[in-house]
Amino acid sequence: MALFSRRKTHFVDSDILVIGGGMAGCGATYESRYWGRDLKIVCVEKANIERSGAVAQGLYAINCYMGMQWNENQPEDHVRYARNDLMGLVREDLGYDIARHVDSTVHKFEEWGLPIMRDPETGRYQREGKWQIMIHGESYKPIVAEAARKAATEVYNRIMVTHLLMDSKKPNRVAGAVGFNVRTGDFYVFRAKAVIVSAGGASHIFKPRSVGEGMGRTWYAPWSSASAYALPILAGAKMMQMENRIVLTRFKDGYGPVGAYFLHLKTYTQNAYGEEYETRWFDKLRETIGDYVDHHPVPTCLRNHAFLEETKAGRGPIRMVTKEAFQDPHKETVGWENFLGMTIGQAVVWASQNIDPKYINPELTTSEPYVMGSHATCSGAWSSGPSDYAPDEYQWGYNRMMTIDGLFGAGDTIGGTAHKFSSGSFTEGRIAAKAAVNYVLDMGNDRPEVSEAEYEGLKKAVYQPLENYAVGRNEIVGGTVSPSYLLPIHGLQRLEKIMDEYVGGIGAGYTTNEPMLMRGLELLGMLKEDLAHIGAEDLHQLQRTWELKHRVLASESVTHHTLFRTETRWPGYYYRADHPKLDDQDWHCFTLSQYDRATDKWTMEKAPVYHIVD
Amino acid sequence: MPTFVYMTKCDGCGYCVDVCPSDIMHIDETYRRAVNIEPNFCWECYSCVKACPQHAIDVRGYADFAPLGHSVRTLREEEKGTISWKLKFRDGREKNFVSPIRTTPWGSIKSASEYERPSVDALKSQELAHEPDALNVPKLPALTRDKLKPGVP
Numbered sequence: 001m002a003l004f005s006r007r008k009t010h011f012v013d014s015d016i017l018v019i020g021g022g023m024a025g026c027g028a029t030y031e032s033r034y035w036g037r038d039l040k041i042v043c044v045e046k047a048n049i050e051r052s053g054a055v056a057q058g059l060y061a062i063n064c065y066m067g068m069q070w071n072e073n074q075p076e077d078h079v080r081y082a083r084n085d086l087m088g089l090v091r092e093d094l095g096y097d098i099a100r101h102v103d104s105t106v107h108k109f110e111e112w113g114l115p116i117m118r119d120p121e122t123g124r125y126q127r128e129g130k131w132q133i134m135i136h137g138e139s140y141k142p143i144v145a146e147a148a149r150k151a152a153t154e155v156y157n158r159i160m161v162t163h164l165l166m167d168s169k170k171p172n173r174v175a176g177a178v179g180f181n182v183r184t185g186d187f188y189v190f191r192a193k194a195v196i197v198s199a200g201g202a203s204h205i206f207k208p209r210s211v212g213e214g215m216g217r218t219w220y221a222p223w224s225s226a227s228a229y230a231l232p233i234l235a236g237a238k239m240m241q242m243e244n245r246i247v248l249t250r251f252k253d254g255y256g257p258v259g260a261y262f263l264h265l266k267t268y269t270q271n272a273y274g275e276e277y278e279t280r281w282f283d284k285l286r287e288t289i290g291d292y293v294d295h296h297p298v299p300t301c302l303r304n305h306a307f308l309e310e311t312k313a314g315r316g317p318i319r320m321v322t323k324e325a326f327q328d329p330h331k332e333t334v335g336w337e338n339f340l341g342m343t344i345g346q347a348v349v350w351a352s353q354n355i356d357p358k359y360i361n362p363e364l365t366t367s368e369p370y371v372m373g374s375h376a377t378c379s380g381a382w383s384s385g386p387s388d389y390a391p392d393e394y395q396w397g398y399n400r401m402m403t404i405d406g407l408f409g410a411g412d413t414i415g416g417t418a419h420k421f422s423s424g425s426f427t428e429g430r431i432a433a434k435a436a437v438n439y440v441l442d443m444g445n446d447r448p449e450v451s452e453a454e455y456e457g458l459k460k461a462v463y464q465p466l467e468n469y470a471v472g473r474n475e476i477v478g479g480t481v482s483p484s485y486l487l488p489i490h491g492l493q494r495l496e497k498i499m500d501e502y503v504g505g506i507g508a509g510y511t512t513n514e515p516m517l518m519r520g521l522e523l524l525g526m527l528k529e530d531l532a533h534i535g536a537e538d539l540h541q542l543q544r545t546w547e548l549k550h551r552v553l554a555s556e557s558v559t560h561h562t563l564f565r566t567e568t569r570w571p572g573y574y575y576r577a578d579h580p581k582l583d584d585q586d587w588h589c590f591t592l593s594q595y596d597r598a599t600d601k602w603t604m605e606k607a608p609v610y611h612i613v614d
Numbered sequence: 615m616p617t618f619v620y621m622t623k624c625d626g627c628g629y630c631v632d633v634c635p636s637d638i639m640h641i642d643e644t645y646r647r648a649v650n651i652e653p654n655f656c657w658e659c660y661s662c663v664k665a666c667p668q669h670a671i672d673v674r675g676y677a678d679f680a681p682l683g684h685s686v687r688t689l690r691e692e693e694k695g696t697i698s699w700k701l702k703f704r705d706g707r708e709k710n711f712v713s714p715i716r717t718t719p720w721g722s723i724k725s726a727s728e729y730e731r732p733s734v735d736a737l738k739s740q741e742l743a744h745e746p747d748a749l750n751v752p753k754l755p756a757l758t759r760d761k762l763k764p765g766v767p
Contacts, residue, residue, distance in 0.1 A: 033726040034743040047635040056635045057659035069750035093762060100755045104748035113718030138690070138697050139715040143723075150725040158637075182637060213616060214676030216636070216655045223636050223657075253679045337711055340699050344686060345658040348673065351703045352680035388740055389757040391764075430742050438737065540637055540651070588766045610762040 007180075007463060009187045009455075014042035014153065015440045016433070017192035019161050019177060019231065020199035021045035022053020023141075023422045024411025026148035027105070027429025028196045028436075033151035036437040040153045044179065044190065046160040046543065047223065049145045053200060054221050054412075055422050059137040060341035061128050061259060062116075063421035065106050066099055070124050075099035078131065079612055082419045085299045085376055087292055087569050088588060089241065091416025092612050093385040093394050097431060098417055098424045105427045106133070112143050129263035131419070134334075138341055144426065158182050161227065162546050163458050164195065164235040164407070167448035173405040174235065175448035178458050182543045187462065189455050193443055194406045194436040197231050198429055200224030201372025201379070201412035204492060205555045206245075207500035207507060208368050210253070211493075217345050219248050219255035220370045223547075228373070228380065228413040230550035233557055237402040238382040238594045240415035240607070242554075243561035245369035246377035247304050247510065247573050251320070252363040256346025258320065260338045265325040269307075269364065271315040281306040289571065289582040300376040304366060304572030308510070318364045322357035332358060368506050369574065371558055373412040374425050377573075379558075380415030382592055382607070383408075386431075391610050398439050400432035403594075406439060406448070408432040416590070465545040469535030485535030488544035491527065495552055498523045503559050504574040513578040517563040524556050553595075557602070561591050564604040616653030616676065617662055623670030624648050630662035630671060664690040664697075692720055 015036065018028045021043050032041045045052050066073045078099040082090045110116050115136040117126035125133040149155055161179035168175070176191040203220040216222045233239060250258060261267045271277045278298070285293045285305060293302060307318055326332045335357060339347040349355070355362050373380035384401045385394040400408050410432040411425035420428060465488075472484035480487055499505055502520030504512040512520075531549055536542040567583040568576045590607040617639070619630075624647040630639040631648060638652040639662050648671070650656060663671045675684060683704035690697045695716045701709040726743065746754050 030726050031743055034729065035732060035737055037727060037731055047637065048633050051633050051659070051661040052635050056661055057657070068755070075755050088766070093757075096757055101742050101745070101749075103750065104742060104745050107748045107750060108744065112723045113716040115714045115717050136713045136715065138713060143716060146721065147723045147726070150723060151727070210676065210678045212676070212678040213653050214678040214680075216616070216653070216657050217676055218657075221635070221657055221659075222655050253676075333711065336701075336709065337713055340688075340697075340711060341713065344660050345676075347699075347701060348658065348675045348684060348686045349680055351684035351686055351701050352675040352682070354703050354705050354707075356703070356707065386740065389759050389762065391759065391762050427742075434737075434742060441737075540640070543637060584766050608764045610764050612757065612761050613763050 007185055007187050009189060009459065012042060012156070012188060012190045013040065014190065014192045015039040015194065016041050016436050017176060017190050017195045018043040019195065019197050020053070020227065021049035021145070021148060021155065022198065022200060022411065023055050023144065024198035024413070024425040024429035026144045027426035028198055028410055028433040029148040030151045031430035031433035032437060035434050036440065039437065039440060041151065042154050042156065042190065042192070043148060043152045044156040044159050044161055046158065046182065048157045049148060049155055050142055053141065054224060055141045056221065057344060058341050059135065059140050059422055060338045061132045061134050062106060062423045063132045063259070064102050064419060064424040065125065065131065065133045066103050067125065068103050073130065076612060078419070081131065083611070084295050086378060086418050087299055087301070087582070089569070089590060089609055090378055090418050091385070091394070092610060093390040094383070094414070094417045096612065097386045098420050098427050101431065102423050102427045105430065106423050109143070112147060114140060114143050128260055132259060132263065134264070136341065140422070156188070159188055160543050160546055161231065162462050164231050165450050165454060166235060168451040168454065169449050173448055174407040175450045178455055178462070180462055180542065182539050185539050187459050189450065191450050193440045193447060194408060196408040196410060196429070196432050196436055197228060197413045198410045199227035199231065199413060201228050201370065202226035202551060202554050203370055205371060205495060205499050205551050205558070206368040206505040207496035209365070209506060214253070217254065219250060219367045220372060224372070225547035226371070226550045226554035229371070229554040229557060232381045232402055232407065232409065232413070233553055233595045234597055235404055235407065236594060236597065237404050237407060238592050239557055240380065240382040240590050240592050241561070242371065242379045242557045242593065243565050243591060244377050244379050244570065245371050245558065245573055246375055247369050248367040249304055249307055249364055250367060251346050252365040254343060254346030254349040255367060256339050256343045258364070260334060261320055261322070265331050265335055267320050267322050267325050269318055269320055271310055272317055273315060277310040277315065278303060278306040281309045285571065288568065288580055292582065301570040301572035307366060308572065319361040320364055321361050323359065323361055326358035368500070369504065369510070371554060373415055373417065374420045376418060378416050378418040380413055381409045383414050393608060394610070398435040400428065400435055401439070408436050465534045465536035465542055468533060469537050472535050482535065485533050486530060488534055488536065488541055488548050491531065491534055491548045492551070494527055495548070495555060498527065499555055503562060510573070511575040511577050512562065513576060514563065517559055520559050521556070524552065524559060527552060528556070557593055557595070560593055560602045560604060564591050616656040616658065617650045617671050617673050619648045619650070620670045620672065621645070621647065623668045625668055627667065629665045629667065633661050633665045635659060635661060660688060663688060690715065
């Protein structure tokens with residue numbers, strides 16, 4: 001008997017299991033209860049849903065709101081916007097679906113108590129930009145969590161889900177999930193008829209700019225550990241567009257947001273010598289990407305591209321011109337409250353360096369790449385679309401069901417739906433949940449079966465890192481260097497270095513090619529083997545170990561996708577130096593991957609892109 | 615800016631441990647008070663700072679890029695529905711801000727199960743909970759299949 005597998009096992013049965021209690025998970029939990037009055041709804045979260053997910057510290061804007069009641073925008077408009085920003089490639093059926101429902105979500109948030117600012121003249125929500133409305137959102141997450149807690153049969157906080165469970169009697173059907181309690185160390189077997197994965201995307205797979213104490217101050221939350229992808233990948237679900245990583249242009253070091261500054265405060269960027277620089281790079285860009293550069297608004301990646309080129313040309317730092325706008329006391333207040341509401345660390349950086357934007361134009365920088373599905377990027381699982389209009393190739397079951405029966409997704413988990421942000425993620429959780437309720441009711445008395453051999457095997461694997469440490473620790477006097485095990489931080493730093501150097505991180509100028517990617521895959525393969533030798537000193541480090549394992553699997557997926565797409569579709573996010581042009585002839589399509597756990601092999605394929613006819 | 619805890623203020627209640635999204639606030643076994651065990655995984659989200667009843671948790675900007683001498687303090691008052699901020703720059707200048715955090719009483723959200731039970735027809739429709747009413751437009755928009763075509767637009 002292994003040292004640590006005598007841990008107590010709890011069995012939790014439910015009809016619908018929601019994994020991850022961020023915005024999407026709270027939306028899924030709420031909607032599951034609304035439609036499934038008699039169902040058992042369980043939400044499991046590795047932290048505490050009161051403050052978990054990417055919205056933990058709050059938001060100062062809701063970036064996805066149509067305003068249909070005032071005829072401000074229609075869902076088709078948002079689809080065109082997201083399509084344009086992602087250089088033509090989004091799941092327009094899914095994007096439309098979110099856009100048509102998102103207003104009802106936002107109206108509910110306001111009813112629940114979220115302070116949404118109003119335009120004093122029109123009485124409408126205060127617009128920051130065409131899609132954004134301004135909020136006092138410090139308590140955005142606690143408010144949404146209150147609604148989810150009331151809806152759930154049970155919320156399990158502090159349980160890290162490590163694997164999904166598959167049905168032992170019907171192939172390709174999900175049956176639940178396993179995980180461990182990071183406080184008690186107990187093992188949990190969640191048995192469910194339907195599972196909704198609404199976990200977080202991936203920060204810390206590429207080396208961040210700060211690698212000392214400040215490594216946690218990434219743009220995307222450090223607790224977003226790629227479970228959104230690793231859970232479905234391991235179960236064999238098809239993934240899409242995992243190469244579509246995002247790079248953010250943000251205020252330096254704190255990664256404070258620039259949206260309100262550009263859109264509401266009307267600040268603008270210039271190089272170190274006070275010159276506008278973006279347009280000077282766009283003519284040359286036309287040679288590699290054609291007329292995409294003339295689209296309006298200019299896609300996010302292309303604006304990054306101009307920033308990177310201008311910096312390479314030696315005319316940095318790039319600054320945001322704030323001195324004019326901040327002379328207006330109202331705008332100055334908005335500028336500061338914008339950070340205090342969602343990126344407090346930026347206010348700290350400015351306070352520490354005596355940067356008052358009223359007198360100094362602050363520096364900008366570009367972040368390391370992240371993989372997620374809700375911002376100006378759309379990596380994630382390949383999912384079935386809405387039944388009323390999705391094309392046949394996008395429809396094989398219930399809305400937001402992945403390529404595994406009973407496995408649904410929402411938020412950063414689902415690919416193809418860029419620009420959904422917080423409100424769209426919550427909305428997608430609602431969409432997935434209603435479909436899951438229908439799935440469960442249609443199943444009748446049928447119930448998936450979980451094999452004891454499967455969960456007992458996973459239980460041993462889950463606690464193995466504790467045993468690795470306990471045994472290996474006796475070999476050495478002390479310190480962090482052991483011939484038998486690596487600590488989770490060692491594995492994370494190796495991963496970040498591989499991804500940075502070979503898969504297009506900041507150290508490589510966001511550039512890669514086939515030989516680099518092949519070498520990266522070799523090194524990732526060895527890292528995967530070494531993951532069997534991670535030593536976890538305690539339950540906290542056990543959580544870090546499983547976060548690392550999820551990150552590595554997602555990274556492998558990213559690398560395979562980057563290798564498969566032999567073009568440079570999103571200059572400014574990454575460059576394939578061996579295929580520097582955008583190639584609509586061969587690559588106006590989605591990339592899909594599928595991982596086979598038994599053989600450790602990845603299979604790649606293309607899928608068609610459907611556009612809404614204008 | 616990672617968090618740290620003042621020895622004389624912390625009473626070891628564990629609210630910060632309970633709320634930290636990164637699982638880095640733990641109770642020190644010797645001192646029975648909270649401690650940030652992993653500052654390089656701190657997002658400076660202030661969840662622990664806001665939750666601390668003793669105001670025992672503060673932050674010091676990340677050593678890699680934040681010079682000393684600054685402070686960003688906050689007071690979150692649920693009953694008043696506000697959050698207040700006091701910023702102090704390295705050179706001593708100060709700024710103060712106050713924002714609302716909620717317009718309704720805490721705990722007042724109507725549960726999803728308190729609404730009238732939806733019909734079977736509604737369950738099979740495309741409408742989500744509270745729609746179409748909550749959309750503030752008469753009808754949920756929809757596409758037809760012929761509106762979607764493959765290829766380059």
